[in-house]
Amino acid sequence: MEVREPEALRVLVVAPIGRDASAAAELLSRGGVSTEVCRDLECLMEHLETNVAAVLLAEEAIYRQDTTALTTWVREQPAWSDLPFVILTSHLTHPNVSSWRRELVGMLRNVSLLERPVQAITLTSTVQAAMRARRRQYELKALVEAQAAAAVQLEDLVSARTRELQAANEELRTQMIERTHIEDSLRQAQKIEALGQLTGGVAHDFNNLLMVILGGLEMLDHTDEAARRKLLMDGMRQAAHRGASLTRQLLAFSRRQALQPQPVDLARQIGGMRELLARSLGGNVQVQLELSQDLWPVHVDPGELELVVLNLAVNARDAMPKGGAIVIRARNVPSLRLDGLRGDFVRLSIIDTGVGMTTEVQRRVFEPFFTTKDVGKGSGLGLAQVYGFAQQSGGNVQIESEVGRGTTVALLLPRSESQPERDGPAPEGLIPEAGARGAAGAVLLVEDDDDVAVMVSRMLGRLGYRVSRVASASSALATLEGDNQFDLVFSDIMMPGDMDGVELGRELRQRGANIPVLLTSGYADAASGRAESEGFGVLRKPYSLAELAMLLKSIRG
Numbered sequence: 227m228e229v230r231e232p233e234a235l236r237v238l239v240v241a242p243i244g245r246d247a248s249a250a251a252e253l254l255s256r257g258g259v260s261t262e263v264c265r266d267l268e269c270l271m272e273h274l275e276t277n278v279a280a281v282l283l284a285e286e287a288i289y290r291q292d293t294t295a296l297t298t299w300v301r302e303q304p305a306w307s308d309l310p311f312v313i314l315t316s317h318l319t320h321p322n323v324s325s326w327r328r329e330l331v332g333m334l335r336n337v338s339l340l341e342r343p344v345q346a347i348t349l350t351s352t353v354q355a356a357m358r359a360r361r362r363q364y365e366l367k368a369l370v371e372a373q374a375a376a377a378v379q380l381e382d383l384v385s386a387r388t389r390e391l392q393a394a395n396e397e398l399r400t401q402m403i404e405r406t407h408i409e410d411s412l413r414q415a416q417k418i419e420a421l422g423q424l425t426g427g428v429a430h431d432f433n434n435l436l437m438v439i440l441g442g443l444e445m446l447d448h449t450d451e452a453a454r455r456k457l458l459m460d461g462m463r464q465a466a467h468r469g470a471s472l473t474r475q476l477l478a479f480s481r482r483q484a485l486q487p488q489p490v491d492l493a494r495q496i497g498g499m500r501e502l503l504a505r506s507l508g509g510n511v512q513v514q515l516e517l518s519q520d521l522w523p524v525h526v527d528p529g530e531l532e533l534v535v536l537n538l539a540v541n542a543r544d545a546m547p548k549g550g551a552i553v554i555r556a557r558n559v560p561s562l563r564l565d566g567l568r569g570d571f572v573r574l575s576i577i578d579t580g581v582g583m584t585t586e587v588q589r590r591v592f593e594p595f596f597t598t599k600d601v602g603k604g605s606g607l608g609l610a611q612v613y614g615f616a617q618q619s620g621g622n623v624q625i626e627s628e629v630g631r632g633t634t635v636a637l638l639l640p641r642s643e644s645q646p647e648r649d650g651p652a653p654e655g656l657i658p659e660a661g662a663r664g665a666a667g668a669v670l671l672v673e674d675d676d677d678v679a680v681m682v683s684r685m686l687g688r689l690g691y692r693v694s695r696v697a698s699a700s701s702a703l704a705t706l707e708g709d710n711q712f713d714l715v716f717s718d719i720m721m722p723g724d725m726d727g728v729e730l731g732r733e734l735r736q737r738g739a740n741i742p743v744l745l746t747s748g749y750a751d752a753a754s755g756r757a758e759s760e761g762f763g764v765l766r767k768p769y770s771l772a773e774l775a776m777l778l779k780s781i782r783g
Contacts, residue, residue, distance in 0.1 A: 234260075234277055235260070235277055235278065235279035235357060235360060235361065235364075236259075236260040236261060236262050236277070236278065236279060237254060237259055237260065237261045237262070237278075237279055237280050237281070237282055237353055237357065238261075238262055238263075238264050238270060238273055238274070238278055238280075238281045238282070239251045239254070239261050239262070239263045239264065239282045240263075240264045240265075240266070240267070240269075240270050240281065240282070240283045240284065240287045240288075241282075241283075241284040241287065241314070242265060242266060242284070242286065242287050243284070243286060246284055246314075247263045247264075247265075247284075248263065250282055250314075250349070251263050253346050253349065253350065254282075254349075254350060254353055257350040257353075257354065259350070259353060259354065259357065261282075266287065267287060267288055267291050267292075267293070267295075267296065270283075270287075270296070271295050271296065271299065274299055274309075278309060278360075279310075279356070279357040279360040279361070280309070280310040280311070280312060280353055280356035280357055280360055281309065281310070281311045281312070282312045282314070282349075282353060283311055283312065283313050283314070284313075284314045285313055285314065285315050285316065285327070285330070286316075288330075289323075289326065293333065296333075296334075297333050300333065300334055300335060304367075306363055306366050306367040306370055307363055307367070308335065308336045308363060309336060309360070310336045310337075310338065310356035310357075310359055310360055311334045311336060311337045311338070312337075312338045312340060312349075312352055312353055312356055313327075313330065313334075313337055313338070313339050313340070314340055314341075314342055314344065315327065315339055315340065315341050315342065316341070316342060317341060317342070327339070336359075338352055338356065340352060436465075438461055438462060438464075438465035439462045439465050439466065442458040442459070442461055442462040442465075443462070445458050446458055446459075466768065470768045473748075486527050486529075487525050487526050487527050487619060488525070488526075488527070488528065488642075488646070489523045489524075489525060489642040489644045489645055489646040489647070490523060490524050490525070490526055490528045490531065490642070490646055491521075491523055491646045492517065492521055492523070492524055492556050492572060492574065492639075493517045493521055493556070494646075495528055495531060495532065496515060496517065496535065496554055496556070496574075497515065497517075499532060499535060499536070500513070500515075503535075503536070503539055507539060507540070507543045507552070510548070510549030510550075511542075511543050511546060511549055511550060511551070511552060512550075512551045512552070513539070513551075513552050513554065514551060514552070514553045514554070515553075515554050515555075516553055516554070516555040516556070517554075517555070517556045518556060518557055518558060520558065521556055521557075521558060521572065522558050522570065522572055522641045522642070523641070523642040523644070523645060523646050524572050524639040524640060524641060524642055525619070525620070525639075525640050525641070525642035525644075526615075526619045526639055526640075527615075527619070530615050531615075533611070533615075534611070534612050534615050534616075534637070535554070535574075535576065537609075537611060537612060538576040538609075538612060538635050539552055539554075539576060541609070542576060542577075542578035542580060542633070543578075544580075545578055545580025545581050545582070545632075545633060546578060546579060546580040546581075547581075550578060550579040550580060551578075551579055552576065552577065552578050553575075553576075553577040553578075554574070554575070554576055554577075555573075555574075555575045555577065556572055556573065556574045556575070557572070557573050557575075558570070558572055558573075558641075559571045559572065559573050559638065562638065564622075564638075565622055567621065567622055567638060569640065569641065570640075570641035571621060571638045571639060571640055571641060572638075572639050572641060573636050573637070573638055573639075574636070574637040574639060575634055575635065575636040575637075576634070576635050577632065577633075577634045578632050578633055578634075579631075579632045580632050580633060581629070581630065582627045582628050582629040582630055582631055582632055582633055583625075583627040583629065583633060584629055587627075588625060588627055591609050591625060592609055592610055592612075592613040592623075609635075612635070612637070616637055616638070616639075619639060619640065620640045621637060621638040621639045621640055622637075622638045623635065623636065623637050623638070624636045624638070665690045666689055666690035666691045667690075667691055667692070667713030667714065667782070668691065668692045668693075668694070668711055668712045668713050668714075669686050669691045669692070669693050669694070669712065669713065669714045669715075669716050670694050670695075670696065670702060670705060670706065670712045670714070670715045670716070671683060671686065671693050671694065671695040671696070671716050671717075672695075672696055672697075672698070672699060672701075672702045672715065672716070672717035672718060672721070672727065672730065673695060673697065673717070673718050673721075674697045674698065674718065674721045674722055675718075678718075679695050679697075682716070683695060685771050685774055686716070686774075688771065689771070689774070689775050689778065691714075694712070697721075698721060698722065698723045698725075699717070699721060699723060699724075699725035699726065699727065699729065699730040699733075700723060700724070700725060702715065702717065702730060703730070703733065703734075706734070706739065706741075712741060713741070713742075713782070714741065714742050714743075714744060714778070714781070714782065715730070715731070715734065715741055715742070715743045715744070716744045716746070717730055717731070717743065717744070717745055717746070718745070718746055718747060719745050719746065719747035719757055719764075720747055720748075727745045727746075727747070727757070728745065728756045728757050728760055728762065730743070731743040731745065731757075731760065731762050732760060742763075742781045742782060743762055743763075744762070744763045744764075744765060744777065744778065744781055745757045745762045745763065745764050745765070746764065746765040746766070746767055746769070747764070747766065747767065748766070748767040748768075763777055763780070763781050765777050
């Protein structure tokens with residue numbers, strides 16, 4: 227339909243008998259209604275396509291007429307349109323006529339029936355009400371069209387904005403890729419810088435250790451005095467232990483140190499370190515222990531715990547050049563919820579009254595190889611090792627510091643549900659009495675390093691074992707095929723060739739060899755991973771004679 231302004235709407239009048247049409251049109255015109263007279267139904271259908279407000283229709287104009295076209299037009303009106311029909315009826319009430327009228331109402335839908343004779347005011351008001359309703363329909367149409375136009379405009383705007391966002395996203399992806407490349411380059415530069423720091427710090431420490439060992443060995447050739455030789459041996463032994471400790475720090479920081487957690491009584495463990503702390507810290511530093519009486523046991527590696535406490539105590543001492551006090555405090559922390567930690571923990575705090583740290587230093591304090599000490603005075607692994615130990619143990623570490631007021635380093639250690647054993651292993655350094663060579667049994671030693679093989683053979687010999695050495699797993703299998711008189715296979719894990727120590731032990735099991743297998747390695751990941759998952763005993767390098775004897779005894783029963 228053509229759309230015009232509501233003021234241009236008119237009423238179609240269809241009354242074929244006499245002067246009914248002209249009289250009705252004149253009456254409506256006096257009421258301000260624009261009209262147009264149609265002589266019959268065909269004329270009505272022609273004018274319906276123009277702007278129509280309503281139809282005034284005498285029933286005789288369509289009674290017994292073919293209304294198919296009109297019915298189709300009404301049914302196919304657009305959704306906004308519902309053309310009003312005002313039907314002038316007669317007073318006849320014949321059943322057929324009444325039935326037809328009901329059908330007519332259903333056919334035309336929006337129908338008002340006026341029975342003649344009808345008063346002028348009634349006719350005029352009814353038609354005007356129909357026109358007002360029709361105007362609202364045209365207004366609705368205008369709103370719908372405006373809404374459709376707005377929707378099209380909005381869709382165009384969305385499409386344009388989408389294209390802009392796509393372009394921005396592409397630009398962002400490009401920037402992210404470039405940033406990733408820059409970050410990779412920066413990370414690589416930081417790694418190189420870290421390696422440089424590692425080279426300086428660790429090389430300095432190891433050179434000092436090697437100086438003690440090599441110098442001691444040389445001095446042994448120039449003295450026969452027993453006391454002097456003992457002093458030299460003690461110094462070399464201490465240097466070797468310091469080297470092993472530094473290696474554990476490196477592995478703990480990288481989280482590749484194979485920890486052996488167990489229930490630990492903190493009060494007993496820390497209390498047993500009094501003498502060690504006193505020797506390490508010097509006389510101008512006082513150590514105070516504040517340990518709760520109801521302290522829970524914790525689930526940690528006791529040896530690494532002592533190393534952590536010692537590192538923190540030494541750092542605290544270095545932060546107090548004029549001396550001071552170090553407080554080691556332990557408190558229970560039930561139902562902790564902090565930084566991903568959930569459950570019961572024990573907070574172990576090492577508190578000093580030293581120079582403190584700046585905010586910048588605190589942000590970097592756990593970084594690898596970062597140190598505020600002078601060049602050559604440390605590798606920067608102390609607090610990094612503390613962090614690695616705490617993370618591996620299932621806990622965390624916190625640090626609080628203020629320049630001029632001291633530092634507090636707090637370890638959050640997980641509570642153990644089991645009670646610690648009161649009787650621990652034999653102290654390290656307790657050497658068993660030497661037995662007759664071969665009295666303890668025969669050992670097949672699988673070791674590719676000649677120097678290590680010589681030393682381990684001597685250690686096994688002191689323990690009373692007869693030792694045969696091969697350099698590879700394949701040689702070990704060949705030897706065992708020809709000689710089944712061995713009581714134990716003692717093999718390094720990492721060896722050249724197609725088969726390592728774990729695979730050697732597995733192959734022996736598959737062949738049904740009823741012989742114990744003990745493995746050793748300086749690689750913590752190998753020792754704590756595949757070997758232990760296969761159920762083999764593992765002895766970590768470096769180890770003492772007492773540790774070797776103890777593990778051999780436990781394996782052989």
